[in-house]
Amino acid sequence: MTTVLPVRRPGAATALPLDTDERSTAGGNAGRARQIWGRLAPWLARGALGIAVLAFAVLAVGPHVFGYRTMTMLTGSMAPEIEPGDVTVATPVPVSEVTEGMVISYHMPVGDQRLVTHRVVSVDRAADGSVTVQTKGDANTANDPWTASLEGDTVYQVQAVIPEVGELIRLFRTPGLSQALLYGAPVLLAGWLLMTIWRPERNENEEVPA
Structure with missing residues (x-):
């Protein structure tokens, strides 16, 4: 039997194996x-x-x-319309226009006279023009145990509610975070602006190496 062997011409290049990409796909994903x-x-x-x-x-x-005024609701007395941590946006309205059903913010006439936001359930207008109201929290079973006299010409009526923003405000007011924001935010903003100004623009015609 005759065997035929391939003969390589003088000066011919040796065939190289096919190029295979052995790089890990993890590098490409990264x-x-x-x-x-x-x-x-x-x-x-x-x-x-x-x-x-x-x-x-x-x-x-x-x-x-x-x-207008923004106030953070601290209790659940007006739930579910206003939950604790929600921020209310209130605008001034004339005392003479206060009617039943309005949600107003006023200083309670008893105790520490803190600010309260409740719904008006009754209005009493005296001959001298003074206005007294009785209020109730939507989540409460009974009316507030006082009658409030509305002092001045205006009272603040709740017009809008921003959910849960109050908790974020209280978080920002903590000493550590407030100091970090006070000094860190301007530095981050300045750094971002500098990067935006000095960042080199990529040439679309430039070839990207494989």
């Missing part, structure tokens, strides 16, 4: 994750900054500009 996070992080930072600015405007600037 690279994609970093790329996604790099694109998502600036938008998250912008969103957090926007929410912080909006909250500051509503809770700190708005009352001085538009005259």
Whole structure:
């Protein structure tokens, strides 16, 4: 039997094995994750900054500009309409326009005269123009055990409720967190602005190495 062996011509290149990519797919996944996070992080930072600015405007600037008040509900006496930790937005209305069914904020005439937010259940207008009301918490079984005289020309009526924001405000008022926000927030904001200004723009025509 005759055996035929392949003959390599002088100077011919030796065939190389097929190139196989032995890199782990984990590296590729990590690279994609970093790329996604790099694109998502600036938008998250912008969103957090926007929410912080909006909250500051509503809770700190708005009352001085538009005259409303924001108050944090501490008890569950007005549940489920107003839960503990909710923030109420109240606007001034003339005392002469107070009617049954309104939810108003006023200083209770007994005890420590703290601020209370309850619903008006009865209104009494005297001949001299003074107005007294009796109120009740929606979650309470009985009316408040007092009659309140509304002093001044206006009283604050609840117009809107912002759920659970009060708990966040109380958290921000803790000494450690408030100091961190006071000194850390400006530094983070300045760093983000500098990165936005000095970040080199990627050339779309530039080839990305495999």
